[in-house]
Amino acid sequence: MPDSPDSRTHRWEPPAGAESLIGPGGPLELVEEPVLGVPTTVFKRRPPHLRAVLQQAADRNGGSDYLVFPDRTLTFADTAASAARIAAVLAEHGVEKGDRVGFAAANVPAYPVAWWATAAMGAVVSSLNGWWTPNELAYGIELSKPKVVLGDERRLERLREVGLPGDVQVIDLADLESLLGPGDETLPDVDIDEDDPVCLLFTSGTTGRPKGATLSHRNFVHCGMVPMLQGAIAMVLAPPAPDQPPRPQPAGLMVSPLFHVSGALPLTMSPGIGQKLVFPPMGAWDEVTHLELTAKHRVTGWSAVPTQFWRLLEHPRFDEFDVSCVQQLGGGGAVFAPELFRLMGRKLPQARIGCGYGMSETLGSGSRLGGVTLETHPASVGAVEPMIEIQIRDEDDQPLPDGEVGQICLRGAAVFLGYWDDPAATAKALDDRRWYRTGDYGHFADGVLFLESRMRDLIIRGGENIYPIEIENRLVEHPDIADACVVGVPHKQLGQEVAAVLVLHEGATLDADGVQAWVQQALAKYKVPTHVLFREALPYNATGKVLKHQVEESVTEALATH
Numbered sequence: 001m002p003d004s005p006d007s008r009t010h011r012w013e014p015p016a017g018a019e020s021l022i023g024p025g026g027p028l029e030l031v032e033e034p035v036l037g038v039p040t041t042v043f044k045r046r047p048p049h050l051r052a053v054l055q056q057a058a059d060r061n062g063g064s065d066y067l068v069f070p071d072r073t074l075t076f077a078d079t080a081a082s083a084a085r086i087a088a089v090l091a092e093h094g095v096e097k098g099d100r101v102g103f104a105a106a107n108v109p110a111y112p113v114a115w116w117a118t119a120a121m122g123a124v125v126s127s128l129n130g131w132w133t134p135n136e137l138a139y140g141i142e143l144s145k146p147k148v149v150l151g152d153e154r155r156l157e158r159l160r161e162v163g164l165p166g167d168v169q170v171i172d173l174a175d176l177e178s179l180l181g182p183g184d185e186t187l188p189d190v191d192i193d194e195d196d197p198v199c200l201l202f203t204s205g206t207t208g209r210p211k212g213a214t215l216s217h218r219n220f221v222h223c224g225m226v227p228m229l230q231g232a233i234a235m236v237l238a239p240p241a242p243d244q245p246p247r248p249q250p251a252g253l254m255v256s257p258l259f260h261v262s263g264a265l266p267l268t269m270s271p272g273i274g275q276k277l278v279f280p281p282m283g284a285w286d287e288v289t290h291l292e293l294t295a296k297h298r299v300t301g302w303s304a305v306p307t308q309f310w311r312l313l314e315h316p317r318f319d320e321f322d323v324s325c326v327q328q329l330g331g332g333g334a335v336f337a338p339e340l341f342r343l344m345g346r347k348l349p350q351a352r353i354g355c356g357y358g359m360s361e362t363l364g365s366g367s368r369l370g371g372v373t374l375e376t377h378p379a380s381v382g383a384v385e386p387m388i389e390i391q392i393r394d395e396d397d398q399p400l401p402d403g404e405v406g407q408i409c410l411r412g413a414a415v416f417l418g419y420w421d422d423p424a425a426t427a428k429a430l431d432d433r434r435w436y437r438t439g440d441y442g443h444f445a446d447g448v449l450f451l452e453s454r455m456r457d458l459i460i461r462g463g464e465n466i467y468p469i470e471i472e473n474r475l476v477e478h479p480d481i482a483d484a485c486v487v488g489v490p491h492k493q494l495g496q497e498v499a500a501v502l503v504l505h506e507g508a509t510l511d512a513d514g515v516q517a518w519v520q521q522a523l524a525k526y527k528v529p530t531h532v533l534f535r536e537a538l539p540y541n542a543t544g545k546v547l548k549h550q551v552e553e554s555v556t557e558a559l560a561t562h
Contacts, residue, residue, distance in 0.1 A: 030042070038411075042222065043229075054271055055080060063075055065249070065276040078183075080116075083116040089176065094169075095121065096123070101114075101125060104128040105130055105155055133522060133523060134161040135522065143212055144212055156172060197215070198215060200213065203465065215416050216416070219413070222414055223269065250301065255308060262332065266303070287317075318347065335451055336369075354374065359440075362414045366390070367381050388411070407441055409438065459487070460488070462493075466488075484500060487501070487548055487551050500533070501535055501555060515529065531555065533554075
């Protein structure tokens with residue numbers, strides 16, 4: 001459909017005073033250029049690809065800490081040299097530009113460096129979900145067809161259970177640890193176009209199979225520069241006092257896995273703003289560890305999902321730690337409750353608060369809630385982010401006026417290339433003007449976006465997207481289960497939990513423990529239903545569709561009585 005120039009397309013409005021930054025000759029000048037055939041607003045002076053982002057950081061801030069692990073610290077210069085050495089190893093294994101390199105690991109030290117090595121040589125990171133079961137990992141490898149898989153022992157053991165194709169080579173990331181450190185090696189010199197793919201981020205699909213959202217160098221470079229623009233505008237609008245001491249190096253805690261958008265984006269964004277990333281010890285995320293590392297490393301920003309914020313701020317030992325260094329609070333993965341924002345303000349009054357609405361397909365870009373809007377519309381997901389366009393569309397793909405609920409569609413330099421090796425899914429998601437149909441539903445009011453539902457049936461548990469059909473498909477494979485419906489139920493800290501409503505075959509004696517064990521054999525632990533309820537029948541409409549809203553109501557009522 002043609003572009004809509006009217007008010008039904010919502011765009012970022014630069015604040016007064018920003019012209020010196022984004023206007024002609026400004027350090028962050030914005031221009032319109034064709035991106036994959038569509039006129040798009042971009043930064044005029046931008047790094048040509050991710051390799052240049054890392055190299056510029058090594059040249060400019062080479063001695064500053066970048067990747068801080070419990071037992072080692074790598075500066076920006078160390079990371080570039082280490083990435084060059086790992087790129088040489090990958091080349092020895094036959095990896096060339098365009099080849100996929102699979103990653104199946106927790107956040108071990110060699111992971112982020114090998115990520116950069118892959119990007120620097122023009123290859124593509126295939127970010128296999130480290131929480132997947134052996135069969136789920138095997139599917140991700142089947143889809144992306146990596147030439148090499150890098151993994152830690154736990155994930156490699158899972159892969160050994162199902163076996164790998166004979167032409168896929170395996171490297172234990174522990175074997176690359178000796179390559180990390182200072183040096184003068186240079187990154188590979190291979191031609192990279194900014195619209196070349198660089199990373200696959202796997203997203204849950206409504207068909208129950210993950211899809212590989214294909215992100216380009218341009219996507220990452222663009223999303224790394226937007227915080228620079230936002231920071232520069234803040235400095236122009238509220239310059240520091242002349243006697244104010246120099247600001248400390250920005251520091252963030254890497255609480256998300258690198259195979260998530262919330263892990264990959266900080267990794268690639270940090271070099272542009274000189275930020276160091278502090279990695280917690282291996283193992284499950286822990287509130288006390290988070291607070292200890294914040295105080296020790298003077299962490300300036302917390303980015304987390306609502307679940308983690310609830311657990312941090314309500315922890316009984318919170319007041320024991322000096323977290324006055326935290327100046328920014330934010331995150332995404334689920335809608336933040338207004339009560340959570342109020343709790344943030346009470347516990348960390350010195351920090352600016354905000355959260356974002358986005359997804360893997362846009363590297364988290366979409367809308368942003370903060371500042372005055374947070375006070376006036378705390379139940380919204382904020383205003384349009386810089387250089388993003390948003391439309392609300394009806395079922396005929398036509399933009400709707402403010403106040404009407406429809407599908408949220410996004411466009412801009414952050415929007416992905418498509419789904420890896422899935423032209424049908426790509427065509428469904430992206431129209432010919434590169435509008436991304438998110439599948440999420442919402443409306444605009446007072447210039448801000450309100451989210452109505454996420455993919456209708458999507459469950460968001462602790463920031464993890466869960467599609468019921470995948471669990472339902474597993475449930476009905478059980479010989480005792482005749483019918484199944486999976487819904488999300490509210491949970492204060494996690495946002496939602498998974499509930500399964502089942503109809504058993506006559507004479508079956510399956511109980512809740514058996515149901516959970518059955519699901520856990522095939523799917524990741526976070527997809528296992530927390531609540532299991534049994535019914536004689538499920539409600540259906542005349543066309544044979546389960547009336548999920550009735551199921552949700554019955555589950556909510558049943559849980560409230562216990």
